[in-house]
Amino acid sequence: NDNLPIIVGVGQVVKQWNGLELNEAPNPVDIIKEAIEVALCDASDVGLKEEIDYAAIIRTFPDSLPMPYNPFGKIINLPAAVLQGLKIKPKNVLYTSAGGEQPQFQVSSISEKLYNSEIEFAIIAGGEVNGALKRAVKLGAKLDWASNEDFSITDNGPKTDFITEYELKNGLGLPPQTYASMEDGLRARLKMSVADYAEYTSKILSNLSEVASKNEYAQFPKYLPSSFLSIPSRSNYRLYNNYLKWSMAQDAVNQSAAIIITTVRKAKKLSIPQEKWVYLHGYSNIEDTFVTHRPDISKSDAISLVINKALKTSKLNPTDIEYKEIYSCFPIVLILASEVLGVDPTQECLTVTGGLPFFGGPGNNYSSHGIAALVESLRKDRGAFGLVLANGGFMSKESSGIYSTKAPDDWSVIDNKDDQRFVDNRPSVNLLNEDCKAEIEGFCLKYDRDIPQSGYVIAKNDKGRILAKIKTNNHKMLKFLSGDLDVVGKTAKFSYEAGYNYIVDLNL
Structure with a gap:
């Protein structure tokens, strides 16, 4: 043809x-x-x-x-x-x-x-x-x-309408902070601990770096072993709960x-x-x-x-x-x-x-x-x-x-x-703005100098799904979520205040 x-x-x-x-x-x-x-x-x-x-x-x-x-x-x-x-x-x-x-x-x-x-x-x-x-x-x-x-x-035109007002108000935003909660949900579905998932993804990423190290068109052509990629360091510092610097796309x-x-x-x-x-x-x-x-x-x-x-x-x-x-x-x-x-x-x-x-x-x-x-x-x-x-x-x-x-053998326009x-046509998800309890699906923490500064939680109950911020002065919650305990599947308590959802407590 x-x-x-x-x-x-x-x-x-x-x-x-x-x-x-x-x-x-x-x-x-x-x-x-x-x-x-x-x-x-x-x-x-x-x-x-x-x-x-x-x-x-x-x-x-x-x-x-x-x-x-x-x-x-x-x-x-x-x-x-x-x-x-x-x-x-x-x-x-x-x-x-x-x-x-x-x-x-x-x-x-x-x-x-x-x-x-x-x-x-x-x-x-x-x-x-x-x-x-x-x-x-x-x-x-x-x-x-x-x-x-x-x-x-x-x-x-840009057509960057990937996010809703509800999502922006309650914690989603830039790509890494949005992907981080989905990544956490995947980690939990794979039944991996935070440490195990870090090791798992670092093996995947190390394989990528090996290919880049041999590519004349790569911007960062250097092999990085999984041992480096899985552990926070001065040159691979933590940016989000699931992401160190070299875990994500580099735009420079x-x-x-x-x-x-x-x-x-x-x-x-x-x-x-x-x-x-x-x-x-x-x-x-x-x-x-x-x-x-x-x-x-x-x-x-x-x-x-x-x-x-x-x-x-x-x-x-x-x-x-x-x-x-x-x-x-x-x-x-x-x-x-x-x-x-x-x-x-x-x-x-x-x-x-x-x-x-x-x-x-x-x-x-x-x-x-x-x-x-x-x-x-x-x-x-x-x-x-x-x-x-x-x-x-x-x-x-x-x-x-x-x-x-x-x-x-043959070719045609694909429908x-x-x-x-x-x-x-998938069933719609009811998004909640209310005081409630719900089971955590995933969360995101944003770090600065190895300290969690802000974040959000996604959770579900029989009525629907709630997306809720962590108050920046809720240092206890930020510190707790940055620990080793897996909170996905745990029940959390949420409050609705002045148009925003917040996580206020965890039932462990």
Whole structure:
């Protein structure tokens, strides 16, 4: 089928800027341009810029914030600045919404457009220079990143509506503080103590770091043993009850990646070598509801559904997948994906990059690197299959894709309506604002200098679920929850005061 979508070019860039030479500081426009140039060169020695009729630029982290942060000047239109700088003139340009699922989602969406002959030649690209930004701000350096380049694009806006007012008022917020309670619920479901879970996740993370240590595009290419990762130290200090510094995505990176996608017909016409071709087989995209609305905070129906749908539509079993690139912002995503695949995450290689803590977490664009690295692995191991799981928000949006140099026997646009309907039609959870008693499902503590400063608890009873803060002056509760005793499954007493829920006592 000449309409089959194929990836024909990939490019990655990393900059290890030390902050000394200001003229060498990476900037957000140039680093994305460089990745596109690398991807185009990877696809062919012949000029391909004029062939591009569709471009999807992954939204940068600064443009994903409610109030964009631009200490070195505003970039009026990032996609325009990137594409005009390269003299690329697509008919359609998309600036995506925020979310780590976006790279895989865009591959799937663009593949559908290619298959339906709506477009012929597309690029996906993104990048972050948060490392340079943080270093320059700390040094008091003055950089100029401003750009007035502009033309008409489709801007999807951030769409970062991953959290409700109820959740914000009562404790959820930034990714680590939100994931921490789900991680705690998972720990309890796995029947592990706090110490055992720390050791378990550290083995998983150490395996990621080993891959990163051998990756030329990694921002932090250093192997870290599980003995280091499991124990708090000056260089691996505690930030949350389940997370030390190196347990989570690191955003101080200067990285970019680009992907070139076209059809078999167009690749033949342009004489792009067949050894470059990598096919998308099955794929899936699902949106989950808000964290407090989910039936079980220790599980993700969305992760299960997208992995299983990708396997089913590829006509594959989990054992057929040789390469796995699982999103790794926090250990829970790796573990839940492993449950679906039926593998032991401490023994299985779950990344081809090194993961977000060690390869680096370039905002919404990380999985572009994952796809690029997977493409390179599959080109060397011809006929093997690789799986990408990309995660957005608080496991709010999931996208999966299965790839191979082997062409699919048949290909069609995949319908996720039944899976999405299953998620949307789950029984609703009644959220409580009242004095009550409830059984703890998970909790979060935020630390500063090894001392818990704030936190919240999620709990359930026969009437519904309650999310409740820990008062910052309730030092006894903060200290108790930071101890070794497992409180998940224990009954707690809650009070409703002036519009907020608080935990006031524990019945042990």
